[in-house]
Amino acid sequence: MAFGNAEMKPAPFDYHRPATLEEALALLERYEGDAKVLAGGQSLIPLMNMRLARPAALIDLERVAGLTGLRFDGDVLHVGAMTRHMEIERSAAVRERIGILSAAMPYVGHLAIRSRGTFGGSLAHADPAAELPALATLFDATFTIAGSGGTREVPWSDFFITFLTSCLEPAEILTGITLTLAPPQAGWSFHEIARRHGDFALAGCAARVELDAEGERIASARVALFGVDATPVRLLEAEPALIGLVSSAAAIADIAAAAAAKLEPATDVHGSTAFRRDIARRLIASGIRDAAAHASSLRTPEKVRA
Numbered sequence: 032m033a034f035g036n037a038e039m040k041p042a043p044f045d046y047h048r049p050a051t052l053e054e055a056l057a058l059l060e061r062y063e064g065d066a067k068v069l070a071g072g073q074s075l076i077p078l079m080n081m082r083l084a085r086p087a088a089l090i091d092l093e094r095v096a097g098l099t100g101l102r103f104d105g106d107v108l109h110v111g112a113m114t115r116h117m118e119i120e121r122s123a124a125v126r127e128r129i130g131i132l133s134a135a136m137p138y139v140g141h142l143a144i145r146s147r148g149t150f151g152g153s154l155a156h157a158d159p160a161a162e163l164p165a166l167a168t169l170f171d172a173t174f175t176i177a178g179s180g181g182t183r184e185v186p187w188s189d190f191f192i193t194f195l196t197s198c199l200e201p202a203e204i205l206t207g208i209t210l211t212l213a214p215p216q217a218g219w220s221f222h223e224i225a226r227r228h229g230d231f232a233l234a235g236c237a238a239r240v241e242l243d244a245e246g247e248r249i250a251s252a253r254v255a256l257f258g259v260d261a262t263p264v265r266l267l268e269a270e271p272a273l274i275g276l277v278s279s280a281a282a283i284a285d286i287a288a289a290a291a292a293k294l295e296p297a298t299d300v301h302g303s304t305a306f307r308r309d310i311a312r313r314l315i316a317s318g319i320r321d322a323a324a325h326a327s328s329l330r331t332p333e334k335v336r337a
């Protein structure tokens with residue numbers, strides 16, 4: 032089937048709707064790098080309409096069996112790549128066991144986008160201003176990637192390469208993502224600054240903090256940023272320096288300032304490099320403090336983990 036003519040916006044392309052992963056992979060091989068996988072189409076179709084992408088074919092994953100669903104297994108959550116944003120947003124289990132993911136979902140575009148867009152699509156698209164790639168770094172995501180030669184598992188640190196570029200090869204398909212859950216006593220915070228709700232973030236910060244046995248000092252901390260560099264950023268260097276600090280410590284602001292100074296956000300119509308660094312600095316400091324406050328609130332037995 033061929034689509035596209037002078038009246039339609041995208042360049043002409045072939046369309047395939049395989050029923051199995053093997054079939055989808057064979058089609059990708061057949062087009063020798065000139066085909067694109069179609070998930071929710073919420074990023075790919077606009078790019079094609081603007082002729083910024085002109086694939087010879089779309090391989091629609093909609094009907095491929097085994098690519099959807101959420102499955103908790105001990106301390107991990109498996110997410111099928113084709114699981115829609117809306118399913119995650121509405122999942123009571125996600126809200127209870129990985130609340131920050133529930134909290135982040137409403138920031139992913141608008142309702143209509145989330146009803147079509149997929150978890151795997153957001154990650155494969157690798158937009159550094161997107162919320163879900165940053166969360167993937169916060170939960171030590173492992174990406175399961177299928178190719179004609181078999182399946183490989185890739186840690187988040189090797190997955191995001193640069194702006195809109197992941198380690199996925201043209202003939203590979205992301206089939207699932209595994210997130211390692213935080214312990215129940217971990218607090219979290221999620222903040223983002225955008226021009227309007229639903230827009231991509233100018234800058235955002237997701238943080239996870241555990242407190243020591245006395246509930247006073249930071250025992251472990253993780254901080255992930257989005258919209259501030261060419262990939263999502265985990266503050267791996269800064270995180271150990273937070274251990275042992277009380278959440279009111281002035282040192283947190285210093286750590287945030289030092290971490291923000293190392294970021295390389297682009298200057299664009301929405302803000303300069305300096306502006307974005309400044310937002311990041313503020314978000315890091317408040318993100319850590321808010322996550323610590325949340326962890327502290329979880330120590331009160333009658334409080335339900337939000």
Ligand SMILES: Cc1cc2nc3c(=O)[nH]c(=O)nc-3n(C[C@H](O)[C@H](O)[C@H](O)COP(=O)(O)OP(=O)(O)OC[C@H]3O[C@@H](n4cnc5c(N)ncnc54)[C@H](O)[C@@H]3O)c2cc1C
Pocket residue numbers: 067068069070071072073074075076077092112113138139140141144147148149150151152153155156160161162163199203204205206229230231232
């Ligand atoms: C107006 C607007 C606002 C938006 N705002 C936000 C926002 O604030 N935050 C945000 O995160 N997103 C936002 N989005 C994007 C939205 O979240 C998309 O759903 C998401 O980026 C891509 O998911 P998708 O399933 O639609 O993927 P598609 O658009 O179908 O695919 C995106 C890319 O990933 C590849 N791909 C998809 N799935 C796979 C797979 N399983 N294996 C290999 N490659 C794959 C495709 O080939 C394509 O290159 C916005 C979109 C629009 C139109």
